[in-house]
Amino acid sequence: MRILHTSDWHLGRSFHGASLMHEQEEAIERIVELASDQKVDLVVIAGDLYDRAIPPTDAVRLFDEALVRLHGTGAQIVAIVGNHDSPSRVAVADRVLERAGVVVRGDVSRCIQPLQFDPEDGGPPVSVFPVPYLEPSLARPVLDLLDGDSEAADSEQPRDASRQEPVIAQSAGHETQEIEKSQPAGHRRISHHDVTELATTLIRGAAAAGGPTRTVVVAHTFVDGATPTDSERDLSIGNIDRVGLDVFGGFDYVALGHLHRSQAFDGGRIAYSGSPLPYSFSEENDTKSVRIIEMNAEGRCSTDVVPLDVGLPLRTLQGRLENLLDSPEFDAAETARVRVRLTDPELPLQAMAQIQRRFPHAAVLEHVPDGRKAPGGGDVAEAVENSEHPLELALQFWADQHGREASAAQRDVLTSALQAATGEHDA
Template identity: 45%
Template structure:
């Protein structure tokens, strides 16, 4: 059986306040074309179908149109709710759509009801278990013995949700199995654009938790990566959604399961979306450097190292780089110190004036001139005079 693994579409998402729907539509076109050309038996979408629980109407239209076109290629479609999705809204027509070969599962209680996918070549059916993001289970009382804490953690929730799935698998000896899940698995590489599931790694799920499945199609992390060889993997997003993803190769995974369930994987790059570039240097250098011409068509983040932030810096940047969306001022002295070191230096100042002067120096990358220091002294004096 051949399946296409994709995830984290985040339809309706914006990039620094600018819409991405046109770029997302081009990515969807590539997915549909690939599903048809590769004659896949199944497309799995491992959560975060939308970017928020109540998506905009045009994002919903793009989603439903994409599902219809994927189904028209002859592939079955199995999708799950992610942590950005409304479990109720995305699966409201699950029972009706399932009869048409499209499954959108939002209820974890139905995860042990597999979708049986019959390969085009006539081989044995494959049991696909759609396990949505487990936030409802984390707060629900159904599987919490009295000895457990009031709230399950992600590892406990995953263990509980997999119990009935493994029980169903045991009733299907020799049947190949695929799990579709949305979670943070320990060892995965994160990026800035993912919504934290909790503080630190407290909510990570261990890799051995997913033993027994022939393939585990994961969603949540935005970079394409494998965690247990080709068997357990994230497909990543179809587009970059933050500058922390600028070095990702956005892709989907074509997975071929042989008769014994061994997966052979081809990672297929996608070419939709504007590239990302981070430029660093003084403003005049960035505006004049001919080597940066290729960045004109990219989303640009500029790290300016001028000692003082130039006037109208962003407006001037956009004259050369029309898609500049982020500017950070990092003068040499400030850039050389870690944020914690700079904060400590400010807090160690002996009195309010010295702290104010230290804060000014940190923000501007220089000490205040005499006139600026006079104004700061006056402001502090006025603030002190107003105290009761």
């Protein structure tokens, strides 16, 4: 069985104010081409289909076109909602689409309902379990009820639908406050690890109940040990809610989304495909790709990481303005999205306008004068606390920004400005 793993399309996203829609169209064109050329059986899209909960019309139209074209290659499709997506909007037609071989899963209560394949390779069936992004306080009550139902099934007790359906409805509607009221007082905070561990435990039970099978799990989370970029939205404060790799033990392949850098764990069994385009300058040196997984009859997987080679590259340029504008060494950056770090002692007038005449896709301008010290947050905070006069604070700020002390003339200007401001305030 052949699987194409992609994620984090973020349709509708912009890059420092510039639309990425055309490049996202190119990325999808390339993914469709690969699905067809590689004779892929299944396309997996591991969350963050859109960049925001209410996406622009063009983004919705592009996603619809992507599903139609991918399905036209003969592949079935499994997509899940990520932390940027609205489950109720994105997955509104999931149950109908599933009949056509297209799963767009947003309902947590359906995470134990797999898409089943029977490859003609002599091996057991393949069960693909789509797990939408698990917001802990919303997902835990639903998973607890699923867990209770599985226990009732094991003991041949009837399922109590009256308990389950209201909580699932609350989860789909994001009624967080109501769900949290149902939790026992004084319980410890539910983590992403907790809910993911519970979900995967339930999935193992569901897979075992169906007899011999090969298992693929699709999830959207931050696993411990993975490397983030600057373009992901934090799922929690610090790294306390990272999910341990051990919760995915026993599955043949785990297709992850959320992190935008391609990376793999446990010999490639657990992997992030990464985003199809770079969404921050921290991804400047990343190769954007998809993963083509070949699963044999025993469930062992081999992976081919295929570069997409679409969209504008990212480049960071550093130097004085005159050199950046004239030197041929920067010719290749003229067609790239550019971050410029100017080292001129003084920031030139209309610097960005001059830069964009040569580098039309310049997105970021930073002024880092030659010899400037990196901003020292602790030192500045200490100076603010210890300063006895506004002029001292202004001069400290000047030195921090320019990497040198103010000249006598500049000091006089600052003094005059402060006197004028103080006089106006007193008046």
